[in-house]
Amino acid sequence: MGELSQNRAPIAEALEQFRRMRVVPFDVPGHKRGRGNRELTEFLGERCMSLDVNSMKPLDNLTHPTTVIREAEELAAEAFGAGYAFFMVAGTTSCVQTMILATCQKGDKIILPRNVHRSAINALILCGAVPIYVNPAMNHELGISLGMSIENVERAITENPDAKAIFVNNPTYYGICSNLKAITELAHRYGMKVLVDEAHGTHFYFGNQLPISAMAAGADMASVSMHKSGGSLTQSSFLLTGKNINKDAVRQIINLTQTTSGSYLLLASLDLSRKRLALDGERIFDKVNEMAQYARNEINDIGRYYAYSRELINNDTIFDYDKTKLSINTLNIGLAGIEVYDILRDEYDIQIEFGDIGNILAYISVGDSYKDIERLVGALSEIARRYGRDKAGMMRHEYISPRVAVTPQKAFYADKQPLPIAESSGRISGEFVMSYPPGIPILAPGEEITPEIIEYINYAKEKGCFLTGTQDLKVETIRVLK
């Protein structure tokens, strides 16, 4: 082994070396390098199957890394400017849950914006922590929730000085950042840990003129979806810890729920993607920026669409904006975002990341080309021409301030009964209701159901949002507390 530097990929290299040794497998996986499952091997390719191997001495062990995985994790930590970087194989969901399980226990308070991903509230169900919600601000014109204002964070902190942690989205799905550095300093003054959901912010660590990253802001932990803007395989992520966090204690938490058969395909994809970003990330994200900006200009040129960007910045609830995001408001063409999302796929064979009540998000990455961006812009211009209508009657998403009646854990495990959603007003929900994507709950366990929420759910359904969360797969009934 030569000296460790960012142009190395210890896990990928060990796998390659292992492959050349032509070891006879009398261990799992039982497909034995693909030979035992020809159909799957033809489907995925021989090389892929030959790399799907088990933990063993030359390949280290994810639950207790001492050699190549440890080296790869240290290299990743260096690349991200973190104290340590855990390779995670159960998605950013598992990173978010680890952050919360590592800092909160039953009855502990955690401050968080309500527009968190469901994984954060799931963690509260697991550990029994009490959510203290900070209302995110709203941009009423666009119908999107924004970041947290410093004033609201400060009030939540001073009213709950015993809270153990504060949770921040950096950025939101739409690309909006709170003042993470100020929030971090404030929280640290009160001895609270700062946990950051950076599912949509991997590139902040490598690009030019992008919002500050969690580690640079001094946060304690961050969950980074390497598989989103970082280019690794779906389900692979990094959990970053700050320099003052005991990484070995965090690993114990990870091992509570993480598989002991971590996929080497996922691990190698993290390793190689980290190498690529460390060596070439600046150029890569410059190109993404350039393409996103080009698309924004062209889309705004069509008229009636609004592809927004840094002009929204207000130094508080939109402290910064991630300009690699291509978020587009569709309300002025008289179509809900989800309708444009569906038309793009059904009529134009273009799949975008998501559509909500008033916006769509097209995910731009280094894998895109201008040729494909022309298709997206061309299709949007056609949709405006062919499907555009009067904007009257378009509902704008309003942030509905939740009333938390009981903790998510208590509600989740309580005795419940199913009720038609239309008749559930005034009851306490035992389940989630959310549109997916983005997976931000409209209703979370323990929250009171109000007529406003029912109206919103009905409207989202009517527009074709993919609603999830309830036991009832049709989302017609909801289980409420008895």
Add this chain to the structure above:
Amino acid sequence: MELWYSERHTPNVKLSIKVDRQIFSGKSDFQSIEVMESPEFGRFLTIDGYMMLTEKDEFIYHEMIVHPAMAVHPEAKRILVIGAGDGGVVRELVNYPFVEHIDLVDIDEMVIEVCKKYLPQTACCLDDERVSIHIQDGLKFIRRCKDEYDVIIVDSTDPFGPGEGLFTKEFYGNCFKALKEDGIMVNQHESPFYPEDAIAMQRAHKRIVESFPISRVYQAHIPTYPSGHWLFGFASKKYHPIFDFDAGRWRGLGIKTRYYNTQLHVGSFALPNYVEELLEDVEEVE
């Protein structure tokens, strides 16, 4: 030593042409471009290894992609040509005295330069004063056009590669918008014969049917294209390719052609049963 150019028409079929020498080989930002000299077909142009045109049979393609629409439209003055950097379409168009302006949009400048230098047979008229050349993505160019053209000719490469965007619904919709109220769009419509090509042909047809009130398909035989049996799409806002065709008027123009004539115009819209069936399969509007 023998030198042969081969193109796989399917995984199991290939066409090979004996080559005397390679005249040009280059790689642009979009594709690789080659010009070769052959004893049987004269010079020929390939893009990414696919046959684009030969000196021997290009007249069939270029006459058939231009004259049917020009003969149906009573007086096409403003023409948009997309792709066609080789100049063959323009060469046919400049025969019409009433054509006032031709916008030629090709994404790849190198194709135009190479053809001007090595294939003067097709590129001969690119300097005509009525022609404006725009080096741009066709989809981008047309997005800004509204009610501007009498005829649009889409001379694209195959739908796998840089030409892909020219086989999409958004592109055809934008063409509709760019045409005047009696405008006509003609497109290179692939082949019905081999299954892979037939699927591309059906997809293109489906999208055109969704975008235009009149959408017919006509055929020609082009020896160097896969199966030799090639189709063109005739999409129109107002004029029917046969009912609104005035053969006498076209003959009166005195344009000299080697393949196209007014009887063949009508006959080319008569398609084999299996092709009709492929088209009908995708014509049902939901």
